[in-house]
Amino acid sequence: MFAIIGGSGMTQLSCLEISRREIIRTPYGEPSGPLTFGKMRNEDIVFLARHGHGHTIPPHAINYRANLWALHSLQPSHVIAVASVGGIRADLAPGRLMIPDQVIDYTYGRSFTFFEGKEQPVTHIDMTLPYSQRTRALLLQAAKNANEAVFDGGVYAATQGPRLETAAEINRLERDGADIVGMTGMPEAALARELNLNYASIAVVANYAAGRGTNVSSIPLKEIYAVLEQAMMGVRNILEHVVSC
Numbered sequence: 001m002f003a004i005i006g007g008s009g010m011t012q013l014s015c016l017e018i019s020r021r022e023i024i025r026t027p028y029g030e031p032s033g034p035l036t037f038g039k040m041r042n043e044d045i046v047f048l049a050r051h052g053h054g055h056t057i058p059p060h061a062i063n064y065r066a067n068l069w070a071l072h073s074l075q076p077s078h079v080i081a082v083a084s085v086g087g088i089r090a091d092l093a094p095g096r097l098m099i100p101d102q103v104i105d106y107t108y109g110r111s112f113t114f115f116e117g118k119e120q121p122v123t124h125i126d127m128t129l130p131y132s133q134r135t136r137a138l139l140l141q142a143a144k145n146a147n148e149a150v151f152d153g154g155v156y157a158a159t160q161g162p163r164l165e166t167a168a169e170i171n172r173l174e175r176d177g178a179d180i181v182g183m184t185g186m187p188e189a190a191l192a193r194e195l196n197l198n199y200a201s202i203a204v205v206a207n208y209a210a211g212r213g214t215n216v217s218s219i220p221l222k223e224i225y226a227v228l229e230q231a232m233m234g235v236r237n238i239l240e241h242v243v244s245c
């Protein structure tokens with residue numbers, strides 16, 4: 001079974017033949033919404049909308065632990081996280097897709113680990129390579145088969161949100177080595193690793209990051225949803241090819 005976490009612009013998977021929805025409770029509370037089970041090209045899929053069914057949960061308020069715990073309980077072979085981002089590098093224009101290979105975490109105040117509590121031994125997970133190499137390879141192969149252009153690798157900066165960044169903050173992220181910026185990549189990737197899930201992400205550039213592109217004095221928010229709608233067709237195409245890889 002493949003698990004797919006949908007982000008902004010993908011609150012449902014139109015190509016999924018839905019069989020049932022299930023509310024799963026976890027020791028960490030409730031996930032963002034019911035899990036949707038179905039089939040895509042005859043492969044079992046479970047889908048979860050990260051921001052809730054009607055896109056009502058902001059990035060800092062997402063129960064990442066419940067989401068990952070619920071998906072883990074189903075023992076998926078891969079977890080594919082779709083996330084919309086801002087493009088920092090000039091070639092990462094709105095509509096481009098990237099399979100990132102690194103993360104920098106700037107978030108704070110989120111529940112970011114399963115390893116807490118007095119009885120638990122101290123555990124340090126390895127995050128040298130934050131995404132599953134196997135899942136990344138699967139996504140890259142699927143993109144190739146689907147004839148969709150994707151950037152292979154790049155650094156995802158996870159910011160706290162829900163506000164967008166200042167231009168100076170984006171300059172700092174670029175100096176830090178970041179290529180794209182989003183608000184949900186962490187702690188999601190770390191929690192997936194704590195649960196030993198094969199987790200990787202498809203990042204969809206919704207807009208140029210603050211101070212970049214032609215609109216340097218503001219981010220044209222109205223355009224974002226049109227860009228995402230178009231780009232998500234490419235993502236769906238890739239997802240359909242993942243299951244037949």
Ligand code: HPA
Pocket residue numbers: 084085086087159164165181182183206207208209210
């Ligand atoms: N910054 C942070 N998160 C985002 C952006 C952005 O510009 N676009 C989409 N998600």
